[in-house]
Amino acid sequence: MDFDLTESERRFRDDLRDFLDRNLPLEWRSRHPKEPWTDERRDLARRWQAKLAEGRYVALDWPKEWGGREASLAERIIVQTELIRARAPRIIGHVGLDLVGPALIEHGTDAQKKRFLENMRTSRELWCQGFSEPNAGSDLGGLRTRAVLEGDHYVVSGQKVWTSVAEVADWCFLLARTNTDVKKHAGISALLVDMKQPGIDVRPLRQLTGEAEFNEVFFDNVRVPKENVVGRPGDGWKIAMGILAHERGPMWAFMFHGYMTEDLSQLLALAKRRGLDRDPVFRQRLARAHGDIEIMRLLGCRSLTAESRGEHLGPRTSLEKLFGSELSQRVRELAMDVLGNEALVGLDDERAAWEGRWLRFYLFSRADTIMGGTSEVQRTVIAHQLLGLPR
Ligand SMILES: Cc1cc2nc3c(=O)[nH]c(=O)nc-3n(C[C@H](O)[C@H](O)[C@H](O)COP(=O)(O)OP(=O)(O)OC[C@H]3O[C@@H](n4cnc5c(N)ncnc54)[C@H](O)[C@@H]3O)c2cc1C
Numbered sequence: 001m002d003f004d005l006t007e008s009e010r011r012f013r014d015d016l017r018d019f020l021d022r023n024l025p026l027e028w029r030s031r032h033p034k035e036p037w038t039d040e041r042r043d044l045a046r047r048w049q050a051k052l053a054e055g056r057y058v059a060l061d062w063p064k065e066w067g068g069r070e071a072s073l074a075e076r077i078i079v080q081t082e083l084i085r086a087r088a089p090r091i092i093g094h095v096g097l098d099l100v101g102p103a104l105i106e107h108g109t110d111a112q113k114k115r116f117l118e119n120m121r122t123s124r125e126l127w128c129q130g131f132s133e134p135n136a137g138s139d140l141g142g143l144r145t146r147a148v149l150e151g152d153h154y155v156v157s158g159q160k161v162w163t164s165v166a167e168v169a170d171w172c173f174l175l176a177r178t179n180t181d182v183k184k185h186a187g188i189s190a191l192l193v194d195m196k197q198p199g200i201d202v203r204p205l206r207q208l209t210g211e212a213e214f215n216e217v218f219f220d221n222v223r224v225p226k227e228n229v230v231g232r233p234g235d236g237w238k239i240a241m242g243i244l245a246h247e248r249g250p251m252w253a254f255m256f257h258g259y260m261t262e263d264l265s266q267l268l269a270l271a272k273r274r275g276l277d278r279d280p281v282f283r284q285r286l287a288r289a290h291g292d293i294e295i296m297r298l299l300g301c302r303s304l305t306a307e308s309r310g311e312h313l314g315p316r317t318s319l320e321k322l323f324g325s326e327l328s329q330r331v332r333e334l335a336m337d338v339l340g341n342e343a344l345v346g347l348d349d350e351r352a353a354w355e356g357r358w359l360r361f362y363l364f365s366r367a368d369t370i371m372g373g374t375s376e377v378q379r380t381v382i383a384h385q386l387l388g389l390p391r
Pocket of ligand 1: 129130131132133134135136137138161162163164165214367368370372373374375377380
């Protein structure tokens with residue numbers, strides 16, 4: 001099995017490196033590829049996405065007529081890896097680019113594509129994903145937000161939760177129940193909802209880290225034109241499952257690999273400064289982390305190879321999500337142990353090691369095994385669909 005870049009992939013990577021050298025000023029680069037959002041960082045990230053869009057280095061998998069490159073998975077992974085390596089600002093329009101855009105391209109009308117795709121690509125408009133509800137997360141099919149057709153509008157009422165970036169989003173890709181007379185999955189529709197209108201109340205949820213990166217969103221008789229349904233009414237479940245498949249898989253594997261590689265190199269330096277590089281227990285744990293990070297990369301390469309052979313990745317992507325998210329937690333727990341008592345220094349205390357990043361990443365890593373499908377759900381998929389065990 002050959003995991004090296006092909007000649008054309010190498011050229012593609014070199015062109016990208018050249019683009020980054022010319023367009024990513026030093027002062028735009030982050031201290032870590034996964035810095036938390038601040039207002040300033042968001043502004044910068046919007047400008048950065050617009051710059052990437054000029055070079056057609058976002059929405060790579062979209063059709064050329066909509067500003068994409070119809071790029072291969074390998075090329076998309078090269079871009080993601082190089083952006084992490086260069087410490088470029090995080091992609092702020094991820095929900096639009098990776099989830100809503102592909103859904104519109106596959107199921108949307110021409111009018112929807114014309115209205116939304118270019119603004120999504122350039123980050124002129126930001127999107128959030130309104131799926132989860134207080135009683136519908138893993139069991140998304142049980143969602144209760146209602147959209148009732150009245151004339152030429154749907155009237156939406158209900159509550160969403162954990163909605164990332166809703167506080168700044170212009171639009172929401174919303175799942176709502178439009179029919180209660182059919183089986184629960186068949187009654188769900190996907191709606192494009194303007195977030196800047198009366199009846200929408202966005203309430204930030206403060207996380208363990210002190211930041212508020214996601215929200216509760218309340219809809220009270222919100223009017224949505226009926227031409228803003230994606231696909232046909234009742235297609236929402238099918239469309240959502242297609243979207244969620246985008247969240248997992250080799251892109252995850254290489255993203256985690258990028259972040260973990262960065263963290264481990266910082267961690268090694270920290271362990272050396274504290275003389276823990278001679279401690280037999282820490283040496284074992286650091287060596288294991290290095291091995292696991294390499295396994296993460298190889299899992300990604302394996303899926304990439306399968307994909308290039310035209311194989312359907314399907315449930316195998318659950319392995320990457322499960323392994324990567326749990327690895328992220330192990331590495332961050334190891335960092336806390338290397339820090340010892342110093343891990344107790346408060347997040348905003350100027351004495352906190354690495355400007356508080358270790359503690360912040362450690363606290364945030366609890367989310368890794370929840371977002372995009374919990375570890376229990378991934379294990380159930382693996383048990384049932386890969387191992388053939390009964391439900
Ligand atoms: C950082 C972050 C960002 C997010 N962003 C968004 C967003 O932008 N938009 C959005 O819609 N949602 C978002 N979510 C929500 C996310 O999709 C849900 O948290 C996730 O689907 C789990 O649902 P839940 O929180 O309701 O937990 P539940 O489904 O209630 O699960 C609770 C516990 O029960 C377990 N469990 C549930 N069902 C089973 C089962 N069948 N078998 C075994 N165990 C089970 C779970 O593993 C978990 O441990 C985000 C979450 C996080 C952490």
